[in-house]
Amino acid sequence: MAHSYTHEVVIIGGGAAGIATAASLLKRRPLLDIAIVEPSEHHYYQPGWTMVGGGVFDAPVTCRPMASVMPKRARWIRQAAATFQPEDNQLTLRDGSTIAYRLLIVAPGIRLAWEQIEGLEQTLGRNGVTSNYRYDLAPYTWNLVRTLRSGRAIFSQPPMPIKCAGAPQKAMYLSCDAWADHGVLGDIDVEFRNAGGVLFGVKEYVPALMEYVEKYGIDLKLNQTLVAVDGPAKTATFKTEAGEETVAFDMLHVVPPQVAPAFVADSPLAQAESGFVDIDPITLRHVRYPNVFGLGDAGSSPNAKTAAAVRKQAPIVAVNALAVLDGKQPVADYDGYGSCPLTVERGKIVLAEFGYGGKLLPSLPTWLIDGTRPRRLSWLLKSEALPWIYWNGMLKGHEWLVKPVIGEDAPGKQ
Numbered sequence: 001m002a003h004s005y006t007h008e009v010v011i012i013g014g015g016a017a018g019i020a021t022a023a024s025l026l027k028r029r030p031l032l033d034i035a036i037v038e039p040s041e042h043h044y045y046q047p048g049w050t051m052v053g054g055g056v057f058d059a060p061v062t063c064r065p066m067a068s069v070m071p072k073r074a075r076w077i078r079q080a081a082a083t084f085q086p087e088d089n090q091l092t093l094r095d096g097s098t099i100a101y102r103l104l105i106v107a108p109g110i111r112l113a114w115e116q117i118e119g120l121e122q123t124l125g126r127n128g129v130t131s132n133y134r135y136d137l138a139p140y141t142w143n144l145v146r147t148l149r150s151g152r153a154i155f156s157q158p159p160m161p162i163k164c165a166g167a168p169q170k171a172m173y174l175s176c177d178a179w180a181d182h183g184v185l186g187d188i189d190v191e192f193r194n195a196g197g198v199l200f201g202v203k204e205y206v207p208a209l210m211e212y213v214e215k216y217g218i219d220l221k222l223n224q225t226l227v228a229v230d231g232p233a234k235t236a237t238f239k240t241e242a243g244e245e246t247v248a249f250d251m252l253h254v255v256p257p258q259v260a261p262a263f264v265a266d267s268p269l270a271q272a273e274s275g276f277v278d279i280d281p282i283t284l285r286h287v288r289y290p291n292v293f294g295l296g297d298a299g300s301s302p303n304a305k306t307a308a309a310v311r312k313q314a315p316i317v318a319v320n321a322l323a324v325l326d327g328k329q330p331v332a333d334y335d336g337y338g339s340c341p342l343t344v345e346r347g348k349i350v351l352a353e354f355g356y357g358g359k360l361l362p363s364l365p366t367w368l369i370d371g372t373r374p375r376r377l378s379w380l381l382k383s384e385a386l387p388w389i390y391w392n393g394m395l396k397g398h399e400w401l402v403k404p405v406i407g408e409d410a411p412g413k414q
Contacts, residue, residue, distance in 0.1 A: 002096035005077065007035040009321065010091065010101040012081050014038025014066055016046075016394070017107035017296030017310045022071045023397030024318035030073065035099065037091075039080040043069045044135055045390055047307050047382075050167055050343060053132040053141035053253075054174030056383060063135060069395050081108065084267045086289045103291045103321055106269060106277045110163055110297035110305065113257045120254060123231025128251045132171050144251045145175045150187040151250030154236060156226040157194040158257040161274075163297050163305040165201065166340035166352065168194070168255045169209070175253075176216035177345040190218045191247075193238055195225040201304075202358045204372050205342070205350055212344045212374075226254060264298055276300040281356070283330035284317050291324060293317050303356065304338030307390070312337040315399045319406055332404035337361050341382040349378035363401055 009025065011018045014036050022034055048062035070076045079093040090100050112133060114121050123129045130141045153175065157168035172192055179185040192199075192213070199213070199220065200206050213220055227244070228237040229252065237246045259265070265275030269292060272278075277294030278287050281301040286292035295313040297305040313334055320330035336356030341349045351371040355361045362371050369377050393400055 002098075005035065005097065005099040007075065007099060007101055008033035008325070009035070009103045009105065010099050011036045011074075011105045011107065012091070013107040013109060013296070013298070014040065014043065014070065014076070015107065015109050015296065016307050016390075017109070017298075017314060018105070019043070019069050019071065019395050020310060020314035020397075021105055021107065021295065021317050021321075022074050023395060024315045024399065025321065026071055026073050027397035028318060028322060032073075034071070034074040035077050036070065036074050037077045037079060037081050037093065037099070038066065039078060039094075041066050041078075045387060047164065047341075047390075048387060049132045049135065049138040050164075050170045050174070051383065052138035053130075053145075053171050054343065054346065055142045055145065055178065056174075056346065059135060059139050061387070064391070069391075071397075080263075082263055084263075084269055086268055086286075086292060089291065101291075103325055104289075104293070105317060105321060106264065106292065106294045106298060107296040108261050108264060108298050110161075110258045111261045113259050116257045117226055117254065118228035118237075119231065120229045120256070123229055124254075127231035127234060128249065129229060129231055129254060130252070131254045131256065132167060133255055141171065141175075141253060145178050148179070148188060148251055149182075149184045152189045152191065152248060153251040153253075154191045154193060154247070154249045155253045156224075156236070156238075157192070157196065157255050159195040159225060161305055162255060162258045164307075164340060165304060166342045168192075168253070169199070170343045171253050172218065173212055173216070173342070173344045174346060176212075176218065180216070181346075185216065190216060191221060192218055193221045193224040193226065195223065197222050200342075200352070202352060202354045202360075204358075204360060205352045208350045208373055209342065209344065229254070258297075260298060269294070271300040274300055281336065282333045283320055284313060284334055285320060285324070285330055293321055301334070301336070303334075303336040304340060304354070306338045306340055308339030308353075309337060311394050312402045314394070315402055315404050319404050331406045335359075335361065339363075341378060341386075343379070343382065344374050347379050348374040348376055349382050350374050351378040351381070 051057040260275035
């Protein structure tokens, strides 16, 4: 049965971006009328799936009931958004209900387009085909790694944009480390087939990563895009500069192409070229609708699509949204910060932290953690500190090391 709702602020998405932004808003203005539109009953700590695939975490520690992370003072609307009518300050849900708003924040994440690779959906989770990009498949990755003793293991990476662009190679390094521990790495041909032309997009981190590519004997193949998988035959077809190439595998870790959710891409909020929410990269406000903001993986800003980026963006959207509600201009700027903790072995991480244009933006002094080198302390940050910070800090509105710098008249100073 369709309903009509009215709320001061409506947030689309109950993932990291939506929940963190709601929490930051309510920290500043506890009585703010907020509704969060989210159909899922579960909330996932997705950065943990790499660790599940590497045998470090058990999958259930990365999942909690949505009700447990939903801010108590926000109204949870258990529906999916369908269409936007920004000219009327309204959106429509899949069941036909409408929600009117004063301010809209769009953060539904990115869609994994498994169907763009022929034959993939039919064989995921079987025939040696896996992906750490799905909660139910990450344990299968570890099962394959534990049991593989010889043959060919292929790790693929699709064209950008994707969330956590380092994740495809993180899975590979942790697998190689386990095979080395088992004494079988020398019997496994490991290939990294990347649609891009470089190993990693920020050059300062490449030397350390190349050391591990060489240490593990990985065959690095660039400008190769996975286009088809035949699970029963255990073959994968890649589009290369020389044409198509079909290769046999014993294990295939796939990262799917990723696109804007259709209800965003087909809406007036979309950027024409990408389909993502068309936002100003500095203020994160929509370029055409001043009472609309976007953040997280669904935003058009050219930052790395990571949970670390969301952690920085959420407080900025919160203070800028409150400024707009108060009839003012946005007061906080986003510098493009994102982070990718590259798990090069069990116990060491290359902690990539950077902003727009590939500018290095380390959170901690380089004498404590040099992010361009593999460090044990970075591993402890990833394996111990960051999950706790996510559940108990970021989703609760605590803005440790990411509180926006704003003027005395900004909403956060009230």
